[in-house]
Amino acid sequence: MARRTGSADLPLHTGRVPPWLASRMAQLGAIVTQAIVHHYGRDEFLQRLAHPFWFQSFGAVMGMDWHSSGITTSVIGALKRGLKPLESELGIHVCGGRGQHSRKTPDELRQLGERVGFDGARLTRASRLVAKVDSAAVQDGFDLYLHGFFVTNDGKWTVVQQGMNGDKRQARRYHWHSQALQDFVDEPHSAIDGPRQGEIVNLTDHRAKMSRGAQLELLSELGPDRIVSEFEALTDTAPRQALLPHLIMPAHHDVRPKDVFARRLHATLAAAEQQGPQDFAELLLTPGVGARTVRSLAMVAEVVHGAPYRFQDPARFSLTHGGKDRHPYPVPIKVYDETIRVLKSAVQSARLGREEELGAIKRLDDQARQLERNARGPSLEAFIATERAASAELDGRSVFGWERDIAAAATTTERSR
Secondary structure, three states: OEEEEEEEEEEOOOOOOOHHHHHHHHHHHHHHHHHEEEEEEEEHHHHHHOOHHHHHHHHHHHOOOOOOHHHHHHHHHHHHHHHHHHHHHHHHHEEEEEOHHHHHHHHHHHHHHHHOOHHHHHHHHHHHHHHHHHHHHHHHOEHHHHEEEEEEOOOOEEEEEEEEEEOOEEEEEEEEEOOOOOOOOOOOEEEEEEEOOOOOEEEOOHHHHHHHOHHHHHHHHOOOHHHHHHHHHOOEEEEEEOOEEEOOOOOOOEEEEEOOOOHHHHHHHHHHHHHHHOOOOOOOOOOOOOOOOOOOHHHHHHHHHHHHHHOOOOHHHHHHHHOOOOOOOOHHHHHHHHHHHHHHHHHHHOOOOOOOOHHHHHHHHHHHHHOOOOOOOOOOHHHHHHHHHOOOOOOOEOOOOOHHHHEEEEHHHHHHH
């Protein structure tokens, strides 16, 4: 039982995540995962991953390019690295990835099945069918190049995969979740949405049943017996599902006012200012950085506790730790590291039955929601300008280097004129 849960269209970007950010993304991703599982369980974490808006916001909190295709690769890679040491404890496993790593998914699932005890063959079949549906059965102009398979010890799973259209410089991400579908082939998607990319061939429409019968070669590698059994299960009376969330990210790299719900940003800032001093006085020990870290923690708290509707503006979450490309501002390493430290301490304490620290982080999110209607704050431009001005002091870093070095070089150039 599975269904497509949503999709996203993203500008296609190249490049790699620098090691200094990749290691931090893996740490933060693992800690956020532990917090979600602690509060809500493994199934809820899979549901979060299956939501395109939450997934994009999660990547933005980690300091990735807030709008680009690279978020998909980097989030999956960060979770695969960060959760590997915790898979026995959490019962969550990450298989696949980009390019050659995606092709290793069946072997990884079979090995996991032998070690953990779930039906690896069944999950391998699900992985291959999902990939085939989004690459062959629905021909929308995007060629798959990434396939991430998240699975729990009890065999529940989420798939996040991505295709590219090189001519249009776009990527499209597809999300699947192992629930609520009667059939993989007959209208498995709740919806296929997005800007028109020319004529789309959709062989999953129930009206294309005879056409599907003539094109079994699309799935021939699965074997004739499996294909026949899959098609014998088709019915023309399956109810149509509601329209799915579809995220469309803009081409512009900078974060603009139209990309952010200002009242939610103001509420987060107000909650950090009001709730932070009473909850974090003993936790924040680094002079000059603590208050700024509370703001980041408030946004991380929303990623952990927020309902789906709160992630309609993923750009807002790039204001947590900036971005590796200096948009909206360079990654403040001091703040990032302190955020990881506080979250790690809170999660470790919660595992020992001491909920005070993790509860304090949740109260930041609760307070922000209470203040959302009336909170006031700086304009987005003013907020970003303040962060940029403080960047060198906070060890701001990007793919272009340390911000203090960039500022020093600019000063030297100016003096030489």
